[in-house]
Amino acid sequence: PLHLEVINESYMHNVPKGSETHFKVIVVSDAFGSKAALQRHRMVNHTLEEEVQKKGVHALSIVAKTPDQWQESIQKVEPSPNCRGGFGK
Amino acid sequence: MFRILQRFSPVKRRATTLICARYSTGSKEHIDGLVKEKNLVVFMKGTPDAPRCGFSNAVVQILNMHGVEKFDAHNVLEDEDLRQGVKDYSNWPTIPQVYMQGEFLGGCDIMIEMHKNGELIEELKKAGIRSALLDIPEEK
Numbered sequence: 001p002l003h004l005e006v007i008n009e010s011y012m013h014n015v016p017k018g019s020e021t022h023f024k025v026i027v028v029s030d031a032f033g034s035k036a037a038l039q040r041h042r043m044v045n046h047t048l049e050e051e052v053q054k055k056g057v058h059a060l061s062i063v064a065k066t067p068d069q070w071q072e073s074i075q076k077v078e079p080s081p082n083c084r085g086g087f088g089k
Numbered sequence: 090m091f092r093i094l095q096r097f098s099p100v101k102r103r104a105t106t107l108i109c110a111r112y113s114t115g116s117k118e119h120i121d122g123l124v125k126e127k128n129l130v131v132f133m134k135g136t137p138d139a140p141r142c143g144f145s146n147a148v149v150q151i152l153n154m155h156g157v158e159k160f161d162a163h164n165v166l167e168d169e170d171l172r173q174g175v176k177d178y179s180n181w182p183t184i185p186q187v188y189m190q191g192e193f194l195g196g197c198d199i200m201i202e203m204h205k206n207g208e209l210i211e212e213l214k215k216a217g218i219r220s221a222l223l224d225i226p227e228e229k
Contacts, residue, residue: 037199045182052182059144060183062198086134086141086166
């Protein structure tokens with residue numbers, strides 16, 4: 001990818017300090033080409049399959065853009081919505 | 090098939106286990122029944138009135154913004170089978186999940202994206218729902 005950012009957003013959630021459970025990933029890549037959002041997200045989900053299904057990553061928020069879309073955007077991504085306490089319940 | 094399994098099982102299962110296993114809420118058949126021929130279905134954590142997760146809440150809020158208040162909501166926190174089953178069903182690892190007319194539409198990020206770029210209005214139209222946002226005059 002042209003740009004890759006992994007943000008640990010666990011601190012925003014109902015988990016112990018220092019947890020690595022809630023993440024946001026920003027991927028900018030030509031590979032997204034003309035693909036729709038659902039396909040792009042599936043590609044990222046597939047790459048991170050092990051982390052999400054086996055290594056306890058509980059929440060994954062994805063921003064997947066092509067280089068052009070990334071240039072057009074303000075290159076900043078909004079934080080995920082606040083927790084409402086349901087983790088592990 | 091379950092009966093056959095049970096016959097060979099060394100441990101006699103309790104009737105309740107049998108019922109749960111035969112009518113697993115996480116099975117493809119069960120989830121088919123929940124989403125097929127339904128306009129709009131949301132699998133979420135908590136209920137629309139009391140979401141228990143920020144991502145689930147965001148989806149409900151977006152739908153409400155479009156004036157959509159009638160949809161089937163299933164609380165996966167109350168049903169562990171369904172929680173895992175729906176992830177397998179759509180091959181999508183997270184909750185919430187939105188289905189429109191039986192088709193998986195996306196999770197929270199995709200709903201936010203479609204809300205922002207206007208696609209959601211079009212998607213709702215396909216399901217015969219007129220977005221309330223169309224009735225709000227644009228601010229100059």
